[in-house]
Amino acid sequence: MGDNLNFDNIIKKSVLNLEAFRNISYIDVFLGLLCAFIIGMFIFWVYKKAFRGVVYSYNYNVSFVLMTMITALVIMTISTNIVLSLGMVGALSIVRFRNAVKDPLDIVYMFWALAAGIASGAKLYPIALFGSLLIGVTLLWLSRRKIREQPFLLIIRHTEEAANEVREQLRKLPYRLKSKTVRREFTELTVELRLRDDNTAFLHSISDINGVQDASLINYSGDYAQ
Structure with a gap:
């Protein structure tokens, strides 16, 4: 019986009546x-500079800033009280976020915003900033490497008389x-090309062939057109 009372007292003093929850430092907040x-603003800038998708969404990019700040606020709140942190985990476990992510790289930005918010809320400022x-420098560097050699789809519509000349022009290109x-x-014909520095002068040579009705060059990434 005495052990139960001692255990209850420990819980009340160390968990329910945690002094850190009452003495909030507004400077730390x-x-x-x-x-x-x-x-968050750095993530916003990196995402805008490194974006190579179909349509840039300003609202989606702004959500990274808010996500970082909200995550930091949540971490600062639950770090002051164990009971509150358990309640927060239970509340968040019933929330379901349904948002179609077209580019897998967007998930990286989401985790980056969450991780930065957690580090900021836990007062680990050097880890969060450095x-x-x-991460930002790495993403910018990788995005620049992608620009150097981009995949394209070349669509050529021609008559049977122009088949040989079209084939001769394609042999000059690294196509598949x-x-x-x-x-x-x-x-x-639909062929895949990998070009550097947007050198598309060959498209005029193909279009000038007698019998070629049209020639289209489409930049794409993965399974969808850009």
């Missing part, structure tokens, strides 16, 4: 949110045949 805001700087559609009036 301000510094944590300021650090989260700075990192880690975010390295993706599909070929043969119809009575024309033949449609």
Whole structure:
């Protein structure tokens, strides 16, 4: 019986009546949110500079800033009281977020915002700032490497008389045949090219061939067109 009373007293003193929850440092709250805001704006800038998708969404990019600050606020709140942290875990476990992420790289930015918010809320400012700087530099460097050599789809629609000349032009390019559609009036070729520095002068040479009805060059990434 005495052991139960001692255990109850320990719980009440160390958990339910935690003094750290009452003595809130507004300076720490301000510094944590300021650090989260700075990192969130850095994520915003990196995402805008490194974006190579179809349509840039300003609202989606702004959500990274708010996500970083909200995560920091949540971490600062639950770090002051164990009971509150358990309640927060239970509350968040019933929340379901349904958002279609088209680019897998967007998930990286989400985890980056969450990790930076956690580090900022836990007062680990050097880890949050220095880690975010390295991640941002890495993402920018990788995005620049992607620009150097981009994949394209070349779609050529030509008649049977122009087949040999089209084939001769394609031999000058590093291409790979993706599909070929043969119809009575024309033949449609779809080939994959990898070009550097947007050098598309060859497209005019193909278009000038007698019998070529049209030639289209489409930049793409993965399984969808850009």
